[in-house]
Amino acid sequence: MRENAKDPERHAQRMARKKKVMEERMANAQKEQGVLVVNTGNGKGKSSSGFGMVTRALGHGMKVGIVQFIKGKMQTGEERFFRDVPNVDYHVMGEGYTWDTQDREKDVEAAENAWKEVARMLKDDSYGLILLDELNIALRYEYLDLDQVLDDLQNRPEMQHVVITGRNAPKELIELADTVTDMSIVKHAFKDLGVKAQKGVEL
Amino acid sequence: MRENAKDPERHAQRMARKKKVMEERMANAQKEQGVLVVNTGNGKGKSSSGFGMVTRALGHGMKVGIVQFIKGKMQTGEERFFRDVPNVDYHVMGEGYTWDTQDREKDVEAAENAWKEVARMLKDDSYGLILLDELNIALRYEYLDLDQVLDDLQNRPEMQHVVITGRNAPKELIELADTVTDMSIVKHAFKDLGVKAQKGVEL
Numbered sequence: 534m535r536e537n538a539k540d541p542e543r544h545a546q547r548m549a550r551k552k553k554v555m556e557e558r559m560a561n562a563q564k565e566q567g568v569l570v571v572n573t574g575n576g577k578g579k580s581s582s583g584f585g586m587v588t589r590a591l592g593h594g595m596k597v598g599i600v601q602f603i604k605g606k607m608q609t610g611e612e613r614f615f616r617d618v619p620n621v622d623y624h625v626m627g628e629g630y631t632w633d634t635q636d637r638e639k640d641v642e643a644a645e646n647a648w649k650e651v652a653r654m655l656k657d658d659s660y661g662l663i664l665l666d667e668l669n670i671a672l673r674y675e676y677l678d679l680d681q682v683l684d685d686l687q688n689r690p691e692m693q694h695v696v697i698t699g700r701n702a703p704k705e706l707i708e709l710a711d712t713v714t715d716m717s718i719v720k721h722a723f724k725d726l727g728v729k730a731q732k733g734v735e736l
Numbered sequence: 737m738r739e740n741a742k743d744p745e746r747h748a749q750r751m752a753r754k755k756k757v758m759e760e761r762m763a764n765a766q767k768e769q770g771v772l773v774v775n776t777g778n779g780k781g782k783s784s785s786g787f788g789m790v791t792r793a794l795g796h797g798m799k800v801g802i803v804q805f806i807k808g809k810m811q812t813g814e815e816r817f818f819r820d821v822p823n824v825d826y827h828v829m830g831e832g833y834t835w836d837t838q839d840r841e842k843d844v845e846a847a848e849n850a851w852k853e854v855a856r857m858l859k860d861d862s863y864g865l866i867l868l869d870e871l872n873i874a875l876r877y878e879y880l881d882l883d884q885v886l887d888d889l890q891n892r893p894e895m896q897h898v899v900i901t902g903r904n905a906p907k908e909l910i911e912l913a914d915t916v917t918d919m920s921i922v923k924h925a926f927k928d929l930g931v932k933a934q935k936g937v938e939l
Binding site for chain 1: 781788790791796812814817840918924
């Protein structure tokens with residue numbers, strides 16, 4: 534494909550083909566519904582993609598709920614930013630990174646309290662989008678009951694979007710989801726190149 | 737791993753191990769530098785992850801430049817949102833989706849004009865982070881000279897972060913980058929399930 538990129542005629546043909554595909558796809562895609570999005574995998578971008586979707590939703594005038602699981606001790610750039618933004622309801626689970634607490638009981642309690650906030654939002658159709666950042670970690674460690682989580686997600690308002698992030702998404706969640714992306718690492722400055730976690734990038 | 741998730745002692749051991757790994761990694765990662773991040777692949781989340789990183793950077797008080805390539809005609813949620821945010825310098829390449837124009841000359845001109853904005857930012861260390869959304873598409877179609885792009889990126893201020901998104905990132909760019917994520921599709925509501933592109937999710 535690439536070798537002919539500069540030929541104007543082939544370019545026009547290719548673009549016309551693309552346009553047709555997009556038009557057909559848009560004609561076929563007529564269902565209006567809330568979408569359940571899952572970002573998983575070992576690469577960078579799962580959470581930041583969720584925060585980017587928050588900006589999209591806010592740009593369309595939606596009210597947004599954000600509940601961050603696990604990461605609680607360090608205040609991240611996105612928390613500092615979104616705490617001051619109107620129409621955002623921001624919660625962070627009580628405890629720090631789990632590898633700092635080493636106390637399962639406290640982690641379970643913190644996760645359950647955070648889920649109470651989520652369950653409330655999942656019953657309230659004034660929230661257009663809810664970001665459940667790193668929820669998959671809490672599920673992985675079985676801090677929360679997976680069936681309860683799936684039930685609450687499934688019974689949410691019809692037009693409500695939910696974005697769930699974190700590696701190792703359980704297969705039952707992937708089945709329930711509408712859109713799933715696997716974000717895999719190709720290279721990572723922090724792990725591979727000895728570059729310190731940088732503000733605005735990792736934090 | 738999962739079957740023992742609920743055993744408190746094993747949990748404490750595992751968390752202690754994780755803590756050690758993180759501490760070692762943080763001790764080894766001492767370089768301070770601007771990071772070049774590339775989000776590529778056929779899945780959802782490449783652009784939204786870039787916009788999430790913008791919120792992180794803003795949360796840390798940085799000035800941010802955003803230049804969107806290709807997508808110019810429809811105003812997206814993120815554009816509506818960020819146009820009003822202080823400390824954000826937002827530019828959208830002149831033309832609509834390329835499959836709407838079918839005129840290579842105009843696309844090249846629009847891309848070159850957009851790159852002039854980028855080149856200016858890449859010489860100005862007051863920008864802490866620059867998002868070049870869908871730049872890979874412009875490179876793929878050879879609207880821009882790849883060597884010039886790589887040169888400008890390489891010669892940017894030492895502490896400046898750059899995030900580049902779009903499928904089919906050229907291998908030379910992947911080589912230059914510090915952190916690369918491949919975002920691959922597992923399933924997609926819009927393509928697979930006939931769900932209309934939803935505000936706050938796709939738009």
